[in-house]
Amino acid sequence: MKFFWVFLFALFSFVLFSFFGNPPILTVTDNLIGLKNNLAGIFFVASTSEELLKTKYAAAKNGGEAIRILIVPGHDSASVGAQFKNVKEADLTAELGERLAALFENGKEFEAITVRTKSGYSPEIASYLEKERSSIQAFRDGYRLYMKSAVDSGLVTRREGVSHNDAPEEWTIKLYGINKWANENDVDLVLHIHFNDHGGRPANRLGKYSGFAIYFPEKQFSNAEASAAVARNIFNRLSAYFAPSDMPQESPGIVEEQELIAVGSNNSLDPAGMLIEYDYIYEPQFLYPETRQAIIDELAFQTYMGIKDFFDGTATGAENPPETTLLPYKWNSDMKEGFTGSADVLSLQAALIREGVYPPPGFTRNDCPITGVFKKCTVAAVKDFQKEYGIGPTGYVGPQTRKILNEKYAPQQ
Ligand SMILES: [Zn+2]
Numbered sequence: 171m172k173f174f175w176v177f178l179f180a181l182f183s184f185v186l187f188s189f190f191g192n193p194p195i196l197t198v199t200d201n202l203i204g205l206k207n208n209l210a211g212i213f214f215v216a217s218t219s220e221e222l223l224k225t226k227y228a229a230a231k232n233g234g235e236a237i238r239i240l241i242v243p244g245h246d247s248a249s250v251g252a253q254f255k256n257v258k259e260a261d262l263t264a265e266l267g268e269r270l271a272a273l274f275e276n277g278k279e280f281e282a283i284t285v286r287t288k289s290g291y292s293p294e295i296a297s298y299l300e301k302e303r304s305s306i307q308a309f310r311d312g313y314r315l316y317m318k319s320a321v322d323s324g325l326v327t328r329r330e331g332v333s334h335n336d337a338p339e340e341w342t343i344k345l346y347g348i349n350k351w352a353n354e355n356d357v358d359l360v361l362h363i364h365f366n367d368h369g370g371r372p373a374n375r376l377g378k379y380s381g382f383a384i385y386f387p388e389k390q391f392s393n394a395e396a397s398a399a400v401a402r403n404i405f406n407r408l409s410a411y412f413a414p415s416d417m418p419q420e421s422p423g424i425v426e427e428q429e430l431i432a433v434g435s436n437n438s439l440d441p442a443g444m445l446i447e448y449d450y451i452y453e454p455q456f457l458y459p460e461t462r463q464a465i466i467d468e469l470a471f472q473t474y475m476g477i478k479d480f481f482d483g484t485a486t487g488a489e490n491p492p493e494t495t496l497l498p499y500k501w502n503s504d505m506k507e508g509f510t511g512s513a514d515v516l517s518l519q520a521a522l523i524r525e526g527v528y529p530p531p532g533f534t535r536n537d538c539p540i541t542g543v544f545k546k547c548t549v550a551a552v553k554d555f556q557k558e559y560g561i562g563p564t565g566y567v568g569p570q571t572r573k574i575l576n577e578k579y580a581p582q583q
């Protein structure tokens with residue numbers, strides 16, 4: 171019997187050696203665990219890749235089939251998601267989705283498909299969700315079972331991420347239905363658009379956290395590699411002007427995730443995919459029409475640029491400083507502490523970021539985001555800007571300060 175075990179160990183070591191190239195120095199038990207850990211991560215076969223997407227993109231630029239991007243604005247009119255005063259998440263996500271889709275219309279190399287606009291679901295998707303209901307349920311249950319057996323046999327490791335509210339039955343059907351539709355319709359990239367909330371905050375009161383977070387599929391999943399690469403490019407663009415989330419589990423704003431249906435939980439999504447929480451719903455820039463429009467445009471633009479960076483293979487922020495829709499900008503009136511919901515202040519804050527004085531010393535990007543609200547962060551940054559240009563530091567943006575701002579940041583005549 172003893173001989174048998176030695177023989178088995180030798181055989182096992184040989185197998186391990188040939189698989190992974192490491193001389194076996196562990197015990198049989200360790201080797202067994204090692205084998206499982208190594209297999210976990212290579213169990214699901216890649217369904218897309220960075221290289222595949224870039225090859226398709228190169229062909230698309232030469233008149234080939236376009237890169238298909240499915241835009242999924244989170245929630246809907248029946249279930250609006252996060253809410254703060256009169257700001258509804260479902261409205262913000264629809265506005266951002268429409269804006270983003272419009273940007274992709276610029277070139278033939280992209281084709282954007284939007285699941286829902288402010289006027290409702292796309293008729294094609296709506297009828298798919300209705301007609302395919304039972305096959306979607308079978309799809310969902312099949313993947314759940316498949317994942318469970320892979321985890322039970324040690325081939326895949328389950329990872330608990332940030333806790334999310336479990337989606338109710340109807341929503342699991344919608345979300346798995348969207349994954350199924352994407353798998354069947356040659357979609358290359360799925361983007362779920364959301365706005366975050368700090369659970370447990372009293373209604374109409376500000377929450378504790380701020381900033382954006384991008385959730386992308388955990389590395390064992392079939393669509394992980396390509397998704398991570400696209401996510402990183404979007405992250406780099408967004409983080410030039412926006413703070414990554416300071417919620418501890420989301421920090422630093424880019425999060426591997428196994429459980430969200432949107433990124434393909436149970437390995438149910440073939441194309442690259444991610445879910446972006448663009449900011450917390452209670453941020454003041456969303457409350458006022460003037461800044462809301464400008465900030466939605468900017469968030470869509472940075473997302474678009476990140477995706478372009480990925481496909482074009484350009485280093486992120488190829489242009490220095492990185493582009494923003496908030497600049498160039500012409501300031502026609504003075505600005506001072508107390509201004510709220512002001513597009514002038516929004517662009518002033520972007521200019522102050524460019525100047526390297528926003529946030530002012532002692533503050534973080536999360537303390538001082540781009541909000542269109544002129545408060546202590548902006549006062550301190552304007553004073554630093556004024557010192558830099560030899561103006562008495564008052565924190566008030568009068569004709570002299572505006573003149574310098576316009577010389578540097580107004581559109582060229
Ligand atoms: Zn949401």
